[in-house]
Amino acid sequence: MILRDWLMEASDRLNHAGVASAKLEAQLLAGHAMLVDRAWILSHPEHEVNALALEGLLQRRENGEPLAYILGYREFYGRKFRVDRNVLIPRHETxxxxxxxxxxxxxxxxxxxxxxxxxxxxxxxxLERPEWDVWATDISSGALQVARENAETLGAEITFRHSNLFDYLEYEKFDLIVSNPPYIGRDENLPVEVKEFEPETALFADNFGLEIYQKISKDIRCKLEKGGRLLLEIGHLQGKLVSNLFPGSKVHKDLDGNDRVVEWVYAEDKA
Structure with a gap:
């Protein structure tokens, strides 16, 4: 089978499976299997391919496995980050x-x-601010392994800690704290490729998705320097609920006009 024909068949199957960018994803799957980039795929439509060798990848995507897990990476802020099922797939909204x-x-x-x-x-x-002293925590040892590999590959010096939020940072304080915590309520409906494949601990939180924000709000004054900033990613319907946990905070919208980030400053004159 020539590549053009395989791409047409794969696009049809992915489209039938509900994949929004079926044509593009078929090209990326082919490139991944053949160890070539998308430009090569587009410029060699007559190339002979082994359809059987490509079938496994195609079936994985048809069954809902996210493309990023199949390819093993996701682009974020212009860089490639390795991902596997230990970690949430980075989103552009972040x-x-x-x-x-x-x-x-x-x-x-x-x-x-x-x-x-x-x-x-x-x-x-x-990488954007090399002079910053950046620390990172996660409750998942598997996630930390992926993060460490990404830091090494991309040349970023990060201090990693295996910790549930602030648990093992007893004597540390910071000028800026950021987080994209689990914020989905356990009763929310999600696409199969999210619900069945991405790590539950990175997706769901109790109290209608507010549990982690509530925990952060209780400890933040002990971990943030006076005048420091807290930035939290939120679900698009959580702006008011999360901002209420941090009096005086503001809500920033993403490019689609949805509430996306809550910002709180630990004011100098606050106790």
């Missing part, structure tokens, strides 16, 4: 959190990323 963090004027900051997952937030901040 780049709003990055942009808000990079607005910080102080050049020498101690930064903490709570629940780092793949490390995409902590690593991006370190």
């Amino acid at each position: 780049e709003v959190l990055i942009e808000k963090a990079l607005e910080t004027e102080n050049k020498m900051l101690r930064v903490l990323d709570l629940g780092t997952g793949s490390g995409c937030i902590a690593i991006t901040l370190k």
